[in-house]
Amino acid sequence: MTVNIAGALSMAIFYLFILVVGIWAAKRAQKVERTYVGDRSEMVMIAGRKIGIILGILTTTATWVGGAYINGTAEMVYRPDAGLVWTVAPWTSLLCLFIGALFFAKKMRRQKYVTMLDPFQQRYGNYVASLVFIPAIIGEVFWSAAILAALGTTSSIILDLNKNASMVISACVAMIYTLLGGLYSVAYTDVVQLGCIFFGLWLCVPFTIQNQAVTSIKLTAVKEVYQKPWLGKIDKIFIGRWIDDLLLMVLGGIPWQAYFQRVLASSSPKSAQILSIAGAFGGCIMGIPSVLIGSVAASTDWNQTSYGAISPFEKGEAAMILPIVLRYLCPRYISIFGIGAISAAVMSSADSSLLSSSSMFTHNIYRKILRPKASEKEIMYVMKTTVLLVTVLATVLALFTHTIYGLYALSADIAYVILFPQLVCVLYVPHVNRLGFVTGVLVGALLRITGGEPLFHFPPVIHYPGGYFQDSYYVQTFPYKTCAMLSSLITTVVLSHISKIKWPESYITAFTLTGRPSEMRNTDLLYQ
Structure with a gap:
């Protein structure tokens, strides 16, 4: 050759x-830096806006x-x-x-x-x-x-x-x-x-x-x-x-x-x-x-x-x-x-x-x-x-x-399954908190992984409806990536909302091992 x-x-x-x-x-950037008021690193990252x-x-x-x-x-x-x-x-x-x-x-x-x-x-x-x-x-x-x-x-x-x-x-x-x-x-x-x-x-x-x-x-x-x-x-x-x-x-x-x-x-x-x-x-x-x-x-x-x-x-x-x-x-x-x-x-x-x-x-x-x-x-x-x-x-x-x-x-x-739903939540859902965020990320990642990946010959654990077997590999035709993304979004929103509810004292007593509701009167404090 x-x-x-x-x-x-x-x-x-x-x-x-x-x-x-x-x-x-x-060199042009260096000239702008001389008149820029702020961190030099921000000048490099976002050109001083x-x-x-x-x-x-x-x-x-x-x-x-x-x-x-x-x-x-x-x-x-x-x-x-x-x-x-x-x-x-x-x-x-x-x-x-x-x-x-x-x-x-x-x-x-x-x-x-x-x-x-x-x-x-x-x-x-x-x-x-x-x-x-x-x-x-x-x-x-x-x-x-x-x-x-x-x-x-x-x-x-x-x-x-x-x-x-x-x-x-x-x-x-x-x-x-x-x-x-x-x-x-x-x-x-x-x-x-x-x-x-x-x-x-x-x-x-x-x-x-x-x-x-x-x-x-x-x-x-x-x-x-x-x-x-x-x-x-x-x-x-x-x-x-x-x-x-x-x-x-x-x-x-x-x-x-x-x-x-x-x-x-x-x-x-x-x-x-x-x-x-x-x-x-x-x-x-x-x-x-x-x-x-x-x-x-x-x-x-x-x-x-x-x-x-x-x-x-x-x-x-x-x-x-x-x-x-x-x-x-x-x-x-x-x-x-x-x-x-x-x-x-x-x-x-x-x-x-x-x-x-x-x-x-x-x-x-x-x-x-x-x-x-x-x-x-x-x-x-x-x-x-x-x-x-x-x-x-x-x-x-x-x-x-x-x-x-x-x-x-x-x-x-x-980007689609993990980052997009969390970006939507952090910008548009005021009540989301750490518990909902972490759980939502994990749920989205888990559902995406269990859906399989044919490019890497990774078999699906969950067989969504509508698929078929080809050479002993289950081919997904269901939009399982979108399902994982929506599950991440819904989990983040719903769990964040539930964790912020001020449950009655009798409910808290029933669901705690210690039976000391005074320690958990406001679950919001646990997950802020």
Whole structure:
């Protein structure tokens, strides 16, 4: 295998350009710091709440449009067992950020939180609230690993580069400018990266559609030519699963620190709402090229290409369909722009994840629990160290795991089942308390685990109605993830309400072993 020298060189130039922009943004941030009154760490985490509307819209969109988003959308449209109707990512991103704008962005920004975990710590206390830090940080690391792996796969196919080297280099570049300038560097490089994504993918689309091996996508949308129509269909038995996927992508996309970091960095609550709404449309639009590329792949006679007669799906390479299309259906010099687009998508999400992970640990765990009296210099040192550690951890996961899509799906599950219902409760249900919170988290996690996970061949313990056995594995068709999420929400609300009731003395006597009701007259004191 020989390396594509021109492609590798263009990729190196692109990385160098991004690094230069990041360094320039870091110097700009230093100038703003001199006039900023407040903690320097908050300047790094939320840019001193000085992110304007235009910059906020662009960085929000770029954060959403990651490598896994672009590759995964093309894959789902292409797959004969899925199709466009199962590709919920582009338009659910519109619904997700729109709902976030209406119900969460303005409310969070008005309270002047620094991270997504702040409302939990204010309500439940620093130690108990740290329970949600675990799923939040796991989701961010898994997400980073997934998008780094997407880049490694793409560069190995298009440029014949070693995919491990591509992942390491990309992670290092993103880490360097994140360390230098914090959110300012991340936001300004996001603008450049978003432009590269838009230009690179749209440049490739016409070449793929006009390739002689490709049949009209209008025809293959409804008629079987080389495989099933790429529009796809939803069988009645799978409606529950489709609803599960839909709600998971819409509501599970909200409780992410990477999203709220932009919201909380905006200059006003109104700006936070505007950038979220505009970012919703931006994220949806940016998914269109991937949809078209996926439909082109489903309309291709692969026997007319140098790829070979056996289709990518039959070879088990459906997950790599986007780079495969760029390589075999585009001129080589055009496909190079495609790898630039995917590299930009990866770094625009990777840097956001690195910064959000380090912000949560530094602000909510180190400063509020481990070292409340830590100096500003110490906080900055810890934050930079955390960025380094998260980079290493995500890169290692990307290098050594073979279930990257599984990690990505699992991170979405964690956000949907555990974090979303608790975020709703802490912002909109005044009477929730520690007992309801902890129990709700545990109930949601337990029901999700017992529902099984086919990606990891983990068999379900609970067989929900409507499922069926396939090769001795019970396939769930019931929306069990949504069931787990709602159970967590209901448990938190109901148990919190019950624990706050001032029960009559006779009731307390009957349900205590000691028979000393005076010690438990107000159960609310036990669970505040």
